[in-house]
Amino acid sequence: MHRSVFLTLAxxxxxxxxxxxxxxxRTLVENLIKRWKANEAYTMAVWNAMPDAxxxxxxxxxxxxxxxxxxxxxxxxxxxxxxLADVETYPNYETLKEAAFFIPRPxxxxxxxxxxxxxxxxxxxxxxxxxxLRATFDFVCTNLEKLNDGQLSLGTKKTKxxxxxxxxxxxxxxxxxxxxxxxxxxxxxxxxxxxIRPPGYSxxxxxxxxxx
Numbered sequence: 074m075h076r077s078v079f080l081t082l083a084x085x086x087x088x089x090x091x092x093x094x095x096x097x098x099r100t101l102v103e104n105l106i107k108r109w110k111a112n113e114a115y116t117m118a119v120w121n122a123m124p125d126a127x128x129x130x131x132x133x134x135x136x137x138x139x140x141x142x143x144x145x146x147x148x149x150x151x152x153x154x155x156x157l158a159d160v161e162t163y164p165n166y167e168t169l170k171e172a173a174f175f176i177p178r179p180x181x182x183x184x185x186x187x188x189x190x191x192x193x194x195x196x197x198x199x200x201x202x203x204x205x206l207r208a209t210f211d212f213v214c215t216n217l218e219k220l221n222d223g224q225l226s227l228g229t230k231k232t233k234x235x236x237x238x239x240x241x242x243x244x245x246x247x248x249x250x251x252x253x254x255x256x257x258x259x260x261x262x263x264x265x266x267x268x269i270r271p272p273g274y275s276x277x278x279x280x281x282x283x284x285x
Contacts (some may be wrong), residue, residue: 102221157245
């Protein structure tokens with residue numbers, strides 16, 4: 074017997090079954106959003122731990138300054154999740170860096186080679202980087218909110234620059250978090266080199282607020 078006929082005889086319309094189909098699962102997406110909000114909280118705490126006068130401190134001429142690390146974090150998170158969300162594709166970095174999804178950077182400081190900000194007051198640098206970081210974290214969470222769990226496995230065949238080839242949407246999200254941890258850890262060593270105690274890790278990475 075044809076399935077639709079059977080369903081009708083049984084008193085179930087195929088349309089009723091379709092309309093009662095459960096909403097796409099978002100359990101993993103919701104956990105990723107929680108993880109990224111904790112990621113933001115800890116990143117901002119590390120950023121704010123450095124005195125304004127030392128924002129462009131670097132241990133050597135071959136290393137990023139403290140502030141560069143955080144600009145690089147923001148830019149890269151914008152890139153990873155922008156690639157995920159954009160219907161356009163980018164075969165190489167030359168085309169990617171012109172993508173419309175990039176949030177305007179507040180200073181042309183180089184984010185891939187050691188460099189310094191344009192001559193500015195240190196309080197201005199602090200404010201600019203803070204605003205940029207928050208905007209890029211908001212960009213990540215806003216775009217994650219649009220996904221369901223099934224969409225996280227997609228994207229492996231999407232055209233990307235060579236360094237992201239084969240990445241699924243989930244890979245891009247995880248790549249962003251691990252990359253953030255990589256640069257944030259380097260920034261923490263800069264705090265230690267200046268006798269500044271870094272923010273504690275555990276309390277700033279809670280996914281649930283403990284009950285009183």
